Amino acid sequence: GTAPAIVHAQENIRWRLASSFPKSLDTLIGAAEVFARSVSEMTGGKFQVTVHAAGELVPAFGVVDAIQQGTIECANTAPYYFFGKDEAFAFDCAIPFGMNERQLNAWMFDGNGMKLLREFYAPYNIISFPMGNTGAQMGGWFRKEIKSVADFNGLKFRVGGFGGRVLAKLGVVSQNIPAGEIYSALEKGALDATEFVGPHDDLKLGLYRVAPYYYYPAWWEGSAQTTLYVSAKAYNALSKEYQSIVRSAAAESHVITQARYDARNPPALKQLISEGAKLRRLPKDVMDAAFKASREVYAELNDKNPNWKKIYDDYSRFMKEQYQWTSIAESSYDQYMAAQKL
Amino acid sequence: GTAPAIVHAQENIRWRLASSFPKSLDTLIGAAEVFARSVSEMTGGKFQVTVHAAGELVPAFGVVDAIQQGTIECANTAPYYFFGKDEAFAFDCAIPFGMNERQLNAWMFDGNGMKLLREFYAPYNIISFPMGNTGAQMGGWFRKEIKSVADFNGLKFRVGGFGGRVLAKLGVVSQNIPAGEIYSALEKGALDATEFVGPHDDLKLGLYRVAPYYYYPAWWEGSAQTTLYVSAKAYNALSKEYQSIVRSAAAESHVITQARYDARNPPALKQLISEGAKLRRLPKDVMDAAFKASREVYAELNDKNPNWKKIYDDYSRFMKEQYQWTSIAESSYDQYMAAQKL
Numbered sequence: 001g002t003a004p005a006i007v008h009a010q011e012n013i014r015w016r017l018a019s020s021f022p023k024s025l026d027t028l029i030g031a032a033e034v035f036a037r038s039v040s041e042m043t044g045g046k047f048q049v050t051v052h053a054a055g056e057l058v059p060a061f062g063v064v065d066a067i068q069q070g071t072i073e074c075a076n077t078a079p080y081y082f083f084g085k086d087e088a089f090a091f092d093c094a095i096p097f098g099m100n101e102r103q104l105n106a107w108m109f110d111g112n113g114m115k116l117l118r119e120f121y122a123p124y125n126i127i128s129f130p131m132g133n134t135g136a137q138m139g140g141w142f143r144k145e146i147k148s149v150a151d152f153n154g155l156k157f158r159v160g161g162f163g164g165r166v167l168a169k170l171g172v173v174s175q176n177i178p179a180g181e182i183y184s185a186l187e188k189g190a191l192d193a194t195e196f197v198g199p200h201d202d203l204k205l206g207l208y209r210v211a212p213y214y215y216y217p218a219w220w221e222g223s224a225q226t227t228l229y230v231s232a233k234a235y236n237a238l239s240k241e242y243q244s245i246v247r248s249a250a251a252e253s254h255v256i257t258q259a260r261y262d263a264r265n266p267p268a269l270k271q272l273i274s275e276g277a278k279l280r281r282l283p284k285d286v287m288d289a290a291f292k293a294s295r296e297v298y299a300e301l302n303d304k305n306p307n308w309k310k311i312y313d314d315y316s317r318f319m320k321e322q323y324q325w326t327s328i329a330e331s332s333y334d335q336y337m338a339a340q341k342l
Numbered sequence: 343g344t345a346p347a348i349v350h351a352q353e354n355i356r357w358r359l360a361s362s363f364p365k366s367l368d369t370l371i372g373a374a375e376v377f378a379r380s381v382s383e384m385t386g387g388k389f390q391v392t393v394h395a396a397g398e399l400v401p402a403f404g405v406v407d408a409i410q411q412g413t414i415e416c417a418n419t420a421p422y423y424f425f426g427k428d429e430a431f432a433f434d435c436a437i438p439f440g441m442n443e444r445q446l447n448a449w450m451f452d453g454n455g456m457k458l459l460r461e462f463y464a465p466y467n468i469i470s471f472p473m474g475n476t477g478a479q480m481g482g483w484f485r486k487e488i489k490s491v492a493d494f495n496g497l498k499f500r501v502g503g504f505g506g507r508v509l510a511k512l513g514v515v516s517q518n519i520p521a522g523e524i525y526s527a528l529e530k531g532a533l534d535a536t537e538f539v540g541p542h543d544d545l546k547l548g549l550y551r552v553a554p555y556y557y558y559p560a561w562w563e564g565s566a567q568t569t570l571y572v573s574a575k576a577y578n579a580l581s582k583e584y585q586s587i588v589r590s591a592a593a594e595s596h597v598i599t600q601a602r603y604d605a606r607n608p609p610a611l612k613q614l615i616s617e618g619a620k621l622r623r624l625p626k627d628v629m630d631a632a633f634k635a636s637r638e639v640y641a642e643l644n645d646k647n648p649n650w651k652k653i654y655d656d657y658s659r660f661m662k663e664q665y666q667w668t669s670i671a672e673s674s675y676d677q678y679m680a681a682q683k684l
Contacts, residue, residue, distance in 0.1 A: 041586035042384065100676060102443070102477070106604035109597060135444070136671040198671065217675035244383035245587075252593035255451060262448035266663035269670070279670070287678055320684040321608035327680040328611070328621070329478040329540065331673075333559035334442060336629055338669040342662040 010239060013047040015073035020060040020081060022179070023053045025201055027264070031132035031226055031257040032076035038249035047242055049074065063229065068125050073234040076131060079227050080161035088307040090162040091315055092117050092128060094224040096294040098315070101133045101223040101258060102330075103322040108225075112314050120307055125232045129250035132226040132257030135265075139215035139282055140195030141207040143186060146215065146282065149289040158182060158194035163220025169293035170286075179205070186210040195220075199268035200261060208277040215280050219290050226257070352581060355389040357415035362402040362423060364521070365395045367543055369606070373474035373568055373599040374418035380591035389584055391416065405571065410467050415576040418473060421569050422503035430649040432504040433657055434459050434470060436566040438636040441657070443475045443565040443600060444672075445664040450567075454656050462649055467574045471592035474568040474599030477607075481557035481624055482537030483549040485528060488557065488624065491631040500524060500536035505562025511635035512628075521547070528552040537562075541610035542603060550619040557622050561632050568599070 017036065021028040029051065036049035054060035063075035064082050079092035091113075099107060107113035108130050117128050146152070153171035164174040177185055177194075185191040187210045194211065195218060196202050208214065228250045235243060273279065298316075301308040359378065363370040371393065378391035396402035405417035406424050421434035433455075441449060449455035450472050459470050488494070495513030506516040519527055519536075527533040529552045536553065537560060538544050550556065570592045577585060615621065640658075643650040 038586065038590050042583055042590060044581075044583045097679065097682070100672070100679075102600070102604050105597060106601045109601035110605035136675045138671055199667070217671040217678070219675065219678070222675045222679065239386075241384055241386045244380065245590075248380055248384060248587075248590045248594045251597050252590045255447060255593050255597055258444070259448045259451035262444050262664070262667075263452035263660075266667035269667055270663075281674060291678075291682060316684070318605075321612075322604070323676075323680050323682075323684055325541070325604075325608035325611055326676060329480055329559045330442070331676055331680060332623060333478045333561065333564045334665075334668060334673055335677075336559070336561070336633075337439065337442075337564065338665050338673060340439070340633060340665075342658070342665055 010043065010046055010241060013238070013242065015047075015049045015234065016057060017049050017051050017074045017076060018054075018057045018063045018066060018072045019051060019075065020054050020063055020077035022055075024204060025197075027134075027200060027257060027260050028132065028226060029053060029076065030260065031253050032228075034253040034256050035076070035131060035228060035249050038252055039245055042245050042249065043242070047245065051076075064124060064126070067229055067231045070231065070233065073231050075229040076226060077229060078161065078224060079128075080224075083162045083165075086120075086307055087162065087165075087301055087305055088120050088311055091311050092225060092227050094161065094163070094221040095315075096163050096166045096220040096297075097291055098222055099319050099322060100326070101135050101225075103319060103326065104133070104223055104225060105130070106322065107315065107318050111318050113318075116311050116314060120311065121229075122232070127230045127232050127235050129228040129230065129247060130225055131228040131250045131253050133254070134197055134221070134224045134226075134261050135258060136223060137195070137218035137221040138198050138202065139218045140193055141186070141202070141211035142193040142213040142215055143189075143211045144192070145213055145280065146286060148283055149286045152286065156190065156192045158185070158191055159220070160195075161220070161224075163195075163218075165297050166220060166290060166294045169296065170289060183207060183210060197224075198261065198265050199272055200264040203268045203272055208272055208275060212276055212278050213280050214272065214277040215282050217282070219282070219287060228253075352385065352388055352583060355580070355584065357389075357391045357576065358399060359391050359393050359416045359418060360396075360399045360405045360408060360414045361393060361417065362396050362405055362419035364397075366546060367539075369476075369542060369599060369602050370474065370568060371395060371418070372602065373595050374570075376595040376598050377418070377473060377570060377591050380594055381587055384587050384591065385584070389587065393418075406466060406468070409571055409573045412573065412575065415573050417571040418568060419571060420503065420566060421470075422566075425504045425507075428462075428649055429504065429507075429643055429647055430462050430653055433653050434567060434569050436503065436505070436563040437657075438505050438508045438562040438639075439633055440564055441661050441664060442668070443477050443567075445661060445668065446475070446565050446567060447472070448664065449657065449660050453660050455660075458653050458656060462653065463571075464574070469572045469574050469577050471570040471572065471589060471596075472567055473570040473592045473595050475596070476539055476563070476566045476568075476603050477600060478565060479537070479560035479563040480540050480544065481560045482535055483528070483544070483553035484535040484555040484557055485531075485553045486534070487555055487622065488628060490625055491628045494628065498532065498534045500527070500533055501562070502537070503562070503566075505537075505560075507639050508562065508632060508636045511638065512631060525549060525552060540603065540607050541614055542606040545610045545614055550614060550617060554618055554620050555622050556614065556619040557624050559624070561624070561629060570595075
């Protein structure tokens with residue numbers, strides 16, 4: 001170039017990233033690893049993000065507190081874990097009968113989604129970036145077949161996240177059991193069923209041996225976004241260049257993480273079936289009762305929680321338009337293709 | 343930080359990006375603008391990419407030649423425009439009855455897609471990066487209703503890209519008419535129908551006034567990826583940091599561009615319908631005849647074009663597994679949601 005070379009002296013930066021996920025969930029914690037590698041590569045190693053699995057620095061569900069307290073600079077998590085602080089966290093991850101991945105991205109990146117969430121997060125010292133999604137999840141593993149919605153009444157079901165609120169209306173007894181203890185709880189009958197993620201992650205747990213009925217779809221997670229939480233204080237201390245690098249690296253990891261799930265789920269599903277998993281679709285009366293229950297929960301929250309209501313109004317209006325369009329070109333194409341011998 | 347501040351003196355770089363799209367297609371050329379802005383922000387303005395609309399530097403379809411000749415450093419295009427050079431270009435954009443957007447991303451970012459395409463592009467001095475997708479397109483605007491596949495015989499149909507090869511087997515007379523002349527050609531009857539993109543872009547052309555039947559889905563574009571072509575020579579001359587910045591900025595633009603289409607298509611579709619567009623689904627016998635014709639075209643290409651065959655083998659095997667999985671959790675969820683009053 002003919003312009004004089006202006007050298008920007010970028011500082012060396014070292015951030016700690018606490019993940020809510022263990023190393024074994026390679027795709028979920030992988031989102032953080034892809035992000036960290038990209039940031040390092042773009043800065044010639046001057047901006048380093050060290051990735052710590054759940055429990056290494058702070059407990060899995062302690063990442064929001066840790067960012068508020070300044071213990072860590074960033075985290076990779078599933079925001080619905082924090083619905084106990086405020087139900088509005090769930091919009092940044094999954095709400096029952098919510099948007100699918102493409103639709104949620106549209107709301108986040110070109111609708112009001114990211115803007116509304118960042119307003120909501122401001123008092124928590126958090127700036128959020130979508131960074132990964134699992135796509136529509138499986139409904140999980142059941143010891144017995146589900147014949148109708150009555151079979152959910154009294155069901156001891158392990159469920160993570162906000163979906164438990166709606167399942168409770170169907171009479172489900174939600175259990176919160178660490179991943180490592182699910183197998184034996186199902187074996188002993190302390191649990192009747194569990195949801196987890198999808199074939200790629202589920203394969204690692206081997207649950208088909210003790211709970212062979214593999215139901216779909218997880219109406220509580222039509223998509224489930226994972227998010228990069230960045231301390232606003234740490235972010236605002238960065239140069240504009242480094243701020244942009246954080247933003248772009250998160251977006252790159254967002255694409256790659258969904259691609260990994262989509263590429264790895266199909267062979268895992270085949271293997272699960274070959275090893276004895278029995279695929280079942282949830283009966284329509286279950287879906288209908290759950291849909292109705294979800295709308296009751298949302299009506300209650302609209303009354304009680306102004307943070308929820310503000311975001312829900314925009315989310316639900318956007319989703320309604322999305323499904324009107326998704327049903328036309330996208331779904332008719334997919335339905336045709338799914339019926340062909342490929 | 344405690345480490346000494348090592349200053350990397352990054353060069354000033356200026357690249358010219360030639361788009362195959364006009365300014366009016368704001369979402370398509372927008373992919374290049376998002377990319378250029380991100381690269382500039384991440385480098386504090388030291389790496390500048392100037393975006394030029396179709397025709398400014400080189401003609402819309404001249405971008406591959408221009409990269410080979412070293413006239414430009416990069417381009418934003420729909421690779422299927424170049425199927426006349428080699429049909430294998432189409433895999434990087436759309437083939438009839440091919441993968442949807444999520445599936446194509448999975449193949450590109452976690453399957454063999456990007457790797458196989460870059461091998462194919464090497465003799466063209468091109469390194470490719472997925473940078474935008476339209477999602478499933480609409481089948482376009484027709485002056486008369488389509489009752490059966492017989493109505494395609496002799497139809498004067500404007501179609502861009504590789505889909506014309508399959509449409510020809512149905513008796514379609516493909517026309518290649520610039521966007522600015524479509525309206526009057528339909529009005530005069532020089533054209534019977536045209537495909538374009540989807541509601542957001544189609545709204546600008548006002549075609550419903552002369553060809554009111556708006557068909558779906560575009561089986562020739564179940565998704566259509568646009569791509570960043572970078573001159574391998576220019577790319578290899580960059581520092582590792584700048585190479586990573588190009589890669590990450592392209593991925594960021596990839597997410598944002600699909601999000602823009604998905605967010606903007608639904609209100610555009612509503613407006614088109616309110617102004618008189620008549621939505622119609624293509625009859626099943628049209629879909630079936632076209633599907634059969636596509637497989638004939640692919641069998642011919644597998645015999646004739648080793649570049650095609652090498653990529654098609656991997657693409658079609660991957661797609662088959664994808665649809666087995668997409669049909670389970672993802673499609674059953676979307677179908678349920680589409681049937682609800684939201």
